[in-house]
Amino acid sequence: MSDVVDVVDAAVGSNARVNKDGDNLTIKEKSVAHWVLQSLKILICVFLVVAAVSSRLFAVIKFESIIHEFDPWFNFRATRILTESSFYHFLNWFDSRTWYPLGRVTGGTLYPGLMATAAMVWHGLRKIGLPVDIRNICVMFAPAFSGITAWATYKLTCDIKDSRAGLLAAAFMAIVPGYISRSVAGSYDNEAIAITLLMLTFMFWIKAIKSGSILNAMGAALCYFYMVSAWGGYVFITNLIPFHVFCLLLMGRYTSRIYVAYNTWFILGTVASMQIPFVGFLPIRSNDHMSALGVFGLLQIVALGDYIKNKWDNPKRFRPVLFVSLIIICVLGLGLLTLATYLGVIAPWTGRFYSLWDTNYAKIHIPIIASVSEHQPVAWPSFFFDTHFLIWMFPVGVVLLFLELKDEHVFIIVYSVLCSYFAGVMVRLMLTLTPVICITAAVALSQLFDVYLNFNDLFTLLQNNSIPTRPTITKFITKLIVSGSFIFYLFMFVYHCTWVTQNAYSSPSVVLPSSTPDGKLSLIDDYREAYYWLRMNTPEDSKVAAWWDYGYQIGGMADRTTLVDNNTWNNTHIALVGKAMASNETRAYEILDELDVDYVLVVFGGVLGFGGDDINKFLWMIRISEGIWPEEINERSFFTANGEYKVDSTASQTMKDSIMYKMSYYHFPELFGTNGGMDRVRQQLIKSEDVGELTRFHEVFTSENWMIRIYQLNERDNEGRDGKFISTPVVSNTKASTGGRRKRHGAVGPSDLRI
């Protein structure tokens, strides 16, 4: 990757030189220079795409070609269903294997763009005789699209400054960790394609604003439609483009170019976006989209006013007309908006949108949103971690854009200001801030290089065979020092990006890296072990109760029916599972039995020291279910008298009675001998008398490092009494005879988790 930066630097230099000397060259020399420049640009772009793709392959090299995390597993499963059936069947897909017994109208509640694209690629490759496994297409999907993103960023920045800045921006975009975090190989998520489409939409939009061309505005509308079909974050574009136009109008920069570009984009984009089943009539009803509609109306009025003003012979008499009509329009518009909201024609603001503006809203009203770690605010180190030195080039670029302040610069400025706020509030929105950081930093850096990598006078002197004077040499050295220091930062940037990508963003989180005591890399593969066990050892229609985090994975890897999953559309159902986990055995059995559950799956990190386990997520389960059943579940009763969240002997009785506690620690102390076992996550001693016995559930499987534990509900006897009366559980499979638990071999020793 470092060679790419070299090439960019060389291009910047040569580019500047050729431009400068262009006047003195003959036509033939000019065409040669042009040809060299073009091929250089193409070569650099190709290198950038290679760099972008290859730096995202760490995950595949270190682990294997595997789908990562949670949401991608659902996307993968949906894509597989799409390739196995037709597109219309896919849109009508009702999934009875999740949200049992409710099911989910999946086809109408997902953004199909990602799956449709992957399926298209799959079909296309088959047509030309390359039958690639759909899994490999899904795994390599994000890296491939990141190459396109780099190209779109290049085009976009070309319109903001010039091709020199464009190449730099594309180079940044190709390897910046803030974007890699969501687009490594295997991270088959909506964001992987969405950022590409975001940049494409913006690229067309800037072109449209600059030229007033309907074709470019149509391009923006089409990309916008594609974006709507792929990611819920399209609302960002829906609000940013109108806001840009609004700012231009406020600055008194109304032109017919803006009129043409915006109207084309808005009408085509809105009509197209309504074709997505999940979006439907939202664009004209939801308040999130109101700003686009409002600016559309405003633009018509401004255009009319502009027309009348041009026809009027006396501009002074126009002012009162303008004033009165403005007031009338404002009052009328506000009144209509209030009335429509009051009558329920317009949907109220969505909760997720609220939580962006009122930062305490989510914590109070929607614990399920607050419980998602992606929705947490960002401390300052993350910004540097994700962008290295670009983070302080970012404000520099904004200042430089302010100095010129063309129409397209207003767009980048608006984008920077808004998005830096959003990224500070919600960590996942770092992803939308990263492109604009790359663009502005590239603008700043290329301006710096315009000054300090410009060696024209020296070359002119050398061409004339004259001896350079002392001031010229001094100047040359000065330029070398300044530009050299920035090239050094660029090198550090490349090292930093590689390091971050390698260490932080390439873990699939399905397989966890760890090291043995002698320092060798070993993989902790408990998730797949457990899911595979479920797939092979349980009846195909069995229902597995687990916290919603694991819903998609169980559906995708184990192919078993789940109660709740990561598509958190039904808060009550999630709360029901949380309630079962927090209740004592008798009550939990009742709840789970009513829900037809066969197996309960818990994730336990106490043996390994894995912090993201269910005991640590337990408080959220309690909080969410307390929100629905405050009389049954009480957060307070899970704390000790001193108000601490503990799991050792001092834990409250409610805590010890809950099945989550029992299932996590069942037979855990015996693993370490008679004195009790030390929970390595919470550093607390668990004693066997605290855990007690399970009477209505029995253990069927525990993975190698005890990370996943699966329990089966005891069947009711033929008189309908619950499982307590059945003395010994009937376990048929081989592994489960001692509860499927495996003793850890003392010789190997505990492996340490490294995340």
Added chain:
Amino acid sequence: MMFGKGLLTGLVAAIPIFQAVLGQEYAVNAAKQSDHGIIKLTDENFEKVFELPNKRSYGVAILFTTNNMDFNCNTCVKFDPEFELIAQSWLQDHPELTSNEKPDLQLVFARTTIDSPKNIPAIFRMFKLQQIPKLLYFPPGDDIEHFENIDIPQEDGVERVNYIVNWIKVLTGIPDFALHEPTDWTSLFLTAFIVFTSVYLFRKHTDLILGFINSKWIWTLGSVIFIIFMISGYMFTQMRQVPIAGSNRNGEIIYFAEGEFQNQFGIETQIVAVFYGILTCLTLFLIKIVPGFDTDATVTENNNKPNKKSKRKNSFMNSPYFSTILAVSGAVLLYSFFAAYTNIYGMKQAYPFTLFKITQLFSH
């Protein structure tokens, strides 16, 4: 004789009842007469308030706190008015401190404070309190062994008050406990005043203010400062209500939460923002200002301003070495600040690419 004995028995039996009534009178009366309906609990009136050794018929919620600044207890100071609000709301709806819906339930609020670090009341030791502020609830009964700890959340505001009122409702079983927030006249007046002043100023100096609003520099500065604060974790400090700085085991103040990548103190935002500001200014200095001093007009086509150059009379500033000195010192300063920044970052996370600090050359 028989009658006398009966009378005596009756009297003996009546004593506790009397005591109970009198004692109750004491607590309820004391509460009613105190400010906000909060009894000031001391070592002296402790037994009376708790009505020891008899069975008390009311629950007591006691706040253990301090108003002494030596303790540096921020939460104590902020929670005090909120506690007063809770007690005041209770007194306002229930002048007899008895629940209207369930007349057998009574609740009394009390507060005990440490006035100076040397003189800590015995009550604090009695309950083995490790930290303040602490809100304990003692249900009706005759012992002081059984009490509940009411958790006081870190973040102040209406949510915390509501949270505590809900806890009290759960613990006491009193259904009718509503919060009465007093109308905040100060903020109302302040808002009205600001609106009035701004409208007046706008009418009077329309041109000036419009010029101010239309000024590109104001917007540039505003946007950049906003961005710099946002990327320095300002929203994190606001949403998590982090302390401004921390202290280590020896009680020394520390400004950086070392090794905590996803956490920070309030002051870190300010330090980092200053760093970003300096780095931004230096880069702008290199891009925009240094070329202006360049004597060779052909070098920078965009940035040189010939009319400016003629104004410079100073021979040194005209010399070709002046811009060199500016550029090199700018680059060196930039490097040193960036190196310092990466070293600060190295405190937050094990980071292999911290730059070499120039100051280290001289420290050996």
